[in-house]
Each structure stands twice: as C-alpha cells, then as structure tokens.
Amino acid sequence: MTQPDNFGFGEEAALLKDSARKFLADNFTTDKLHRMVASDHRPERISACAWDRDLWQQMVRLGWTSLAIPESAGGLGMPLAAVAGLVEELGRAAFPCPLLGSLNATYVLTACGNDGEAALTEIAEGMTATLAITNAEGSWDLADTGVDSTSGQLNGTAYFVQDARKVDRLLVSARTTKGLSLYWVATDAEGVTIRPDAIVDLTRDQAHVIFENVQAQAVSNNGVAALSHAMPAIWTLLAADITGAAEWQLQATVEYAGTRQQFEHPLGFFQAVKHPLVDVMVLIDQCKSLVYNAACAFDTEPKRVAQFAHMAKASASECAAFASSRSVQSHGGIGFTWECFIHLYFKRQKHSQLLWGDAAWHRAQLANILIGTAA
Template identity: 35%
Template structure:
C-alpha cells in the first residue's frame, strides 16, 4: 500500500513533531505521570491555540478546521510517538466525531466550539465495543418528564474521571441513543481504574437517575461507525509509537558495544531490528490506508479499520518487546523509556478489539465462515480400510 503523504500533510506532521519534541519529551511525560497529573494545561492550550489540533475534525461552522481524518491520522501518529499524556483521543477524536455523527446542530453549537478551542474536554462511554467484553455497559436511558435519565454502569471510559462532558451511548425503548451529561454530573460517580498505560487514564462510571440531554436520533449506526474510527485512531497511535521504537532500537544497536564491536553487527540483533522495521512500515501503511478510507470512502471504514487493528494490535506489541530485547538488561528498568512504549502497545492492543476480534470482523465482512477440522484416521488404519 502507498502511504506517502501530500505536501501539506507532511508539513503538518513536521510541525506537530517539532512541537512535541519540545513539549513532550520523556522527562515531560514522566513529570506528568509521576506527579499524578492528567495533562500539562499549558501544552493543551498551545495545541489548541497555536496549532488548532483539537479542532481538526470540528466543522468550520462550529469553529474548527474542518479537515479530514487524513490530517488527524498523522497527528495521532506523532502523539503515539511522543506518548503525550492528554485527553486528545477521547475528546478531539471520539467525542467530536460522535457529535458530528449525531447531526444535532443545537448540541454541536453548544459543545464543539469549546472543544475546538481546548476550553473543555469530552469523552464517549460506549454501550459495547470499547473493550469488547460482554456486559461492559449496563446503562439504559429512560424518559423522565420532558427529559431523560440514565441508570447503570460503564466498566471503562477513556478519561472518564476528568472529562467535562460525558457522551453516553445507551439503549432506549427504540434503538440506541447518544446522551450528553454535563459537568455538574448529578447522579454520576466515577472510580478511577488501575491501568497498564499510565499516560492513558480510565474510569468506571456509575449513573443513578442522572439527568441527560439527548443528542440527535437513533445512534446505532453512529456507534458502529465510531467504533471503527476509534480502531483506526488507535492503529495510527500504535504506528507512530512503533516508529519511535524502531528509532531507539537502531540507535542503541549502533552505540552499544560488546566484545569491542557494535551490537548492531551481531546477526541476532540485526534480525530483531529488521523485524521491527517491517512491523513499523506495515503498521504505518495499514493505518494510513484506514485514514484515507475514513476520509474518502466511509462505507469501507469497517473493513479498513479492522485490517489496521488486526495487524497493529499484535505486531506493534511484539515490536515493543523486541526493542527491549535489543536493549538487553537496561530495557527492563523503570528508568528506561522502553517499557512505556510496551505499555502503550499492550493497552492499545485491547482498545476497540484485539487481533482475534478484528480478524473475526473481517471474516464476517468478507463472508467467510470457519470449517470444522476433519479428524483423519491413523495412516495404518487408512491403509487397512483401503485394502492395502
């Protein structure tokens, strides 16, 4: 697959990378994570005010840039590469996309400008498909007078404890609905979860007759599309993280010496670096293919996103493990950043479905069905039955 970028998209990627190299170094990431912070507020404001990143997917009529997912994909690559701790995926990608998919101009006018300017954040609580586990949400919506209330629990919500607005997908008496729960959060409690990736906080959310505002009409197709977009977004982050993994592995193989030779001259290390290179390039290719499909052929997004996620979920985690092997003993230490990329890869592996889940989705989309394996008779018995 061709994954070359248009000149203006390449320039966006270079600009974002230069910004993040200044603002989200390893020391900056550790300062935020070790300090129990969710983001650097100054960096968040600069991302919105100077670069307009939070508004990339927001339509111009609501104060955003109105760009396509192609531009967003390269930003996600760079965010994955830098491991920036910030609610970008939850707010600027998932929440913005949920609001635009719902097509409710009134709610969009209330929420999208603030999201684009970085003045507030939002996240999505899915009714299914976020962690692909049975019963991950028990939330139901019911009418109460002229409004709606929500009851139940969502097991995992990305940035659920810090978002100003919760966009909750919940069943109603006729189909799925999307509901906005404001910052006052009456009837809402959250429990922060212990997570593998410290740069990506999550929370379980409980709703107890929580008042909510309905956004648009039936959201069944909207959630299906949003889950595919989320899989494509995580694939882009994993592709960017794996590019950084490749760079660090090759750099260390050039610098580290054993027995008077660079370890990169040893065949075993060469093979590890070559394997990481193949993974990095392949992950980049499928992620950018999914982004182009989201932008120019939305009807094919489910297949392209599952292709990207089926590959990156498994391969990128393996590449992060191979990077630790290249680094040897130092790669296992807390002080070295290799484990941070492994944590991001392993957590990204599970969000929006792992490789097995998306292979199943692809099989369904392609009309494939599993054929039970046939039991073969032992060779001697087969010969006997044949009269041999």
C-alpha cells in the first residue's frame, strides 16, 4: 500500500484541527490554566488534579473521545492523521484532560478485536480511560508489568498511570501463566486503590494504582501483540501533543524576544538569541512532519509504521527538551520564576519527553529495524 501525498489529512481533518484550535483559544487561556493548576507552588505539594470538567464534557459532546473508535463500535472511525491534528491543538493549549489516555486505550482495544468491542462502546458513550501497563521501574518493554493475574483476579501495582484520577476505566496489563493479558477495570471497582504521585508537571496527574484481588474481565489474552499494534499510534499522538506544546513555547518566546529590550535592541535582534529560536523551529517542523508521516503510515502503510513512529517520538523527545530549554533560557530571569507561564509548558514537555520511551530508546529500536540487531 502507498501513502497518499497529503498524509491522508483531508478537509474533514483540517476542519477538526481548526475548530479545536478555535474552541480552545475561545474557552481556555494560558492565564486560566495557570490559575487552575499552579495555586500551590510548594515543591512538596501533592498534585491537586485540578481540571475543567465542564469544558471537558463539551469536548466529549463534540465527539473528540470517539474519533478513533471504529464505526462498528459507535465511533467516528477517523484516521490517525486527523486525530493527531486534534491532539496537536490540545498540546498547544496544554489542556489537562484524559483525551490522550482515552485515545491510547481506544487503539489498544481496537487491536484486541471482538473482545475489546464492549469496552470501546463504553468510550463511545462518554467513558474515559487510561493505560495501566507500566511497572515500578518504568520499563518501556511491553512484556513488563507490575500486576499479576490469577484466575481472573488482579494483584499488584501499576505505576506511572497517566491522568488516573480523571478517568472511569483502566486498561491493565497483567502477567498470567501463559503470558500477558489485558483487562478492562473500573477505577471504582472493589480492590482498586489510586495513589497519586507527587509530580513536577502541573498539567497532568499521575498515580500508581494498587490492585488487591480485583475481579476483572480480560479483553485480550495476547496482550503484547495488541499493545505492539497500538504503540505506534500512542507514540505518534504523544509526539503530536509535544509538537503543539513546542509551538506554544516557540511563539511565547518569540513574542518575549520582540518586546524585551536590552542594549537598546529587542532580544531577537541578537543572533545568540535568534539562531537558537530558529533551531527550535527547525526541530518542531522536523517533528511535525514525522508525526503526520507516522500517522499516515498507521492508516495506510502498516509495514513501516513502527519505523516511522520511532522516528516521530525520538524527534519529539529532542524537540521537547530543546524547546523547553530555550524557552526558559531566552526569557532570562523572569523565565526562572513561578509567575511566568513558561514553566507550565517546560514541565509538561519534560514529562512528555520521557513518557513512552525517550529519544535514545526510540533510536535504538529504529536501529534494530534499519540496521538489524547488533551481534
């Protein structure tokens, strides 16, 4: 199969992206974000999980959580390229919500075949979800998990669960005698305890989730296969989020470099400031182009999707790190303070940089594909 020249990013996708951008710009300013999530500055704070549920409900009514769900399960069945466009805009706004988690669960459940269909229908009806598939050391190996399953009962702990306190359902990976299975578990089920982590990023919440004799229904008994199929979409969407957030960082920094005067010139006059900002732009564009290429491959060229998605997330992790670094540095003293909004994105990007594989890990996977495994 060949990829369409326009990444499969058609009129419908363009409309969705534009309307999302407008909706967020109209309803959710960075000032509002700061007031909502940054009221407690103490380094010892426990994440408050403050978010705008009313606005989120409007997004759900707009159909954003069911975009990726196949039409057969009550969703809109839109291509990943279109979904990436929406996520890019959400990243630009850094809107705290369980959209990425719900989309991630959607791609995994879709890969589960018939057994995932009931869970997909729940998402289509407005339920939110997130992945609980990571062990205590944060391994990116899909076969690793901190949860065991014995005759349908889950015991153990899932770590680094994103937006756990915002969701209704967990998609849990657990070790069985035969391998790895996936389970669909309600966050309020008996035996499930959500323990919030105290994290740096103010725009997300994260938790470890303890399972004690939790009764659960398996949605897949071949968990590694289902996760492997979905991970390229998950990497690509996180990379899209990073792209949007990095563009916000760039534009905010460019604006500051245009107004702040030193030595009788705006900061942007000086090439020591200007050229690194151009390099941020170059990295954003590389990342964005690779995101839509990977998304289009997920939709049309499955043979090469892993390769392209590793490129996208490796690029995104570099982009997140560099855009964040330059945004604070170019703001100078004010950029180092809590009152300057730059820190919100700085922290979100550092979180994203290391989530679902950092740049070096993705490049190592890419090398295995392009060069072959080293002897």
